[in-house]
Amino acid sequence: MRLHVAVVGGGAVGVTAAHDLACDGADVTLFERDELASGSSGRAAGVCYSAFPHAVDAANGRRSLARFRALSESRDDFEFTSCPYVWFAHEGDTERCEGVREQVTQMKAVGADVSLVSPEALRAEFPALETAGIGVAARCDDAGYTEPATYVRAMGAAAREVGVSIEENMPVRLAESGKLRTPTETHEFDAVVLATGVQTKQVLAEIGIPIPMKPYRVQAFTTDQTPVSEEIPMTYDATEGFYFRPRQGGLLVGDGTELFERDPDDYPKDADEEFVETNRARVERRVAFEPAVSRAWAGMCGATADFDPLVGELRDGLYVACGFQGHGFMRAPAIGERLATQVLGGEGIQAFDPRRFRGDEEFEIVEGLS
Ligand SMILES: Cc1cc2nc3c(=O)[nH]c(=O)nc-3n(C[C@H](O)[C@H](O)[C@H](O)COP(=O)(O)OP(=O)(O)OC[C@H]3O[C@@H](n4cnc5c(N)ncnc54)[C@H](O)[C@@H]3O)c2cc1C
Known part of the structure; x- marks a missing residue:
């Protein structure tokens, strides 16, 4: 049976997840409240590297760099400079x-x-x-740079090419399990991926789910x-x-x-x-x-409360990806890829499991590069 998946958010994480889900056979609709790259991804500096002290981040950094380079070689609407x-x-x-x-x-x-x-x-x-x-x-x-908005648009185009339906200017709200409400309709999906960046806290708060972000x-x-x-x-x-x-x-x-x-x-x-x-x-x-x-x-x-992002299944069929401490663009290709794998029944990133928190933890914001 073909899985019907909604990806909410057309930033670097959302377009990658949507693309990979469709490549692996899912029926995917991406909802973006504004235009692709209108969130943090469109305002980012595009500094990318794999210089992380923890194995999981270093692996995600390396995988993302490999994907940036491969995309740059295969498409003329995206350029990555080592x-x-x-x-x-x-x-x-x-x-x-x-x-x-x-x-x-x-x-x-x-x-x-x-x-x-x-x-x-x-x-x-x-x-x-x-x-x-x-x-x-x-x-x-193992580092380089790009214009982040060009990644989002190129990956958005690649997602459309593999069958993703992208609905821009379409703000959505979560309804009961598996359901999303656009301004005009209610849709039902097998899985919902909230790649809504810094808006994720508000989107979840509307259905009473707190997250420490x-x-x-x-x-x-x-x-x-x-x-x-x-x-x-x-x-x-x-x-x-x-x-x-x-x-x-x-x-x-x-x-x-x-x-x-x-x-x-x-x-x-x-x-x-x-x-x-x-x-x-x-x-x-x-x-x-x-x-x-x-x-x-x-x-x-x-x-986030422990400096690591929240990536994975938060409730049955509801996935999130947020809290990247200023390092979300450089890890987005790998994070989107792993999210897609998890939605389709594979393994997610255990260290980033969003259920490691109750949601109401108190914490101070720590500068991302420190
Ligand atoms: C000035 C600046 C510099 C940065 N530099 C770097 C850098 O050099 N390297 C790096 O790795 N990171 C950098 N970052 C961080 C990086 O931008 C983010 O971590 C990353 O872009 C997050 O991507 P995302 O896809 O999760 O979120 P976003 O790009 O924010 O995408 C989320 C999308 O969801 C949409 N959305 C929200 N709510 C809804 C809703 N209800 N319905 C439909 N759509 C919705 C938003 O409109 C948005 O387009 C920088 C950030 C800034 C601001």
Whole structure:
């Protein structure tokens, strides 16, 4: 019997899950309340790597990179660029310097392609990167970047090609088990996958199910063309707490994390002036170039009580995927794939089982890159 599955949410996770479910024979309808990529995926920086200290994350990172690269080779509407990811702490920041060393040891133990690198070696390889004051640095070579919205649209197109029906401008609400309500109709499905990102808490709250996930705001900006764009790695400064990567001849710069919960449907969508000015100056010190800001924005990420996402079956036939702590795009291909497998009777990701919580746990939001 062909399984009828609803995927709610047209972000990176939803389109991947919908595509994979249809490839494996399910009859899939994807409902998106707005347009594909109108949520966090369309506002993300597109930094991708497999540098994680836990085996499950490293495996998901590697699998996602493999899928990004394969999609980039097979379609001309999606491009993924391999690029090393470098992160470091400043001299004198003993705690974070030690943290970088420990991370590399842990990441190596789970098979990640990472190593410590001296500031001199970094400077020799990337002459445009100012390495003065760096105490401890590390690099991951299994890494790269893309424009996240292009992944969602390309995977959405691929999903349509394998028979997924995609209904945009179609907000849905959960009704009783297996049922969804659109503004005009009630539909019944064998399984429902809620890939509704930071809205997941609200969608579930409407049917009385609490989850320990808090939406929080982060920020980013892009710059005009710079002479250094192609000569720098993707870079995270752990001491100052910001990152940048090459983007279309310029740079994309991000962080500006707010450590408090926000309403995901009512938050300031422009970046704060202070965030832009502070980080423009920081970037200028690192690349010896004064970048002109071309666009600045804010978006939402989701934090959980234990830093791991909630992915899997929450109630019979009701699956969720949210709470990625700012690392959801780079893991989305693998997470969507595993969700599809689980819906079709295979194994999910045990460490992310959403039923490990009661739902009403109290916790503080922790910055995703820390
Ligand atoms: C500025 C910024 C930078 C980031 N940078 C990175 C990065 O470099 N690397 C990385 O890995 N991650 C990054 N992230 C995090 C990343 O964006 C998210 O973790 C990821 O995109 C989540 O994907 P998703 O598919 O779960 O959610 P989303 O992309 O948010 O998709 C959910 C979709 O569900 C829809 N929806 C919600 N409610 C309903 C409803 N009731 N009915 C129908 N549809 C509904 C929404 O409209 C939305 O399109 C960044 C985030 C931001 C904001």
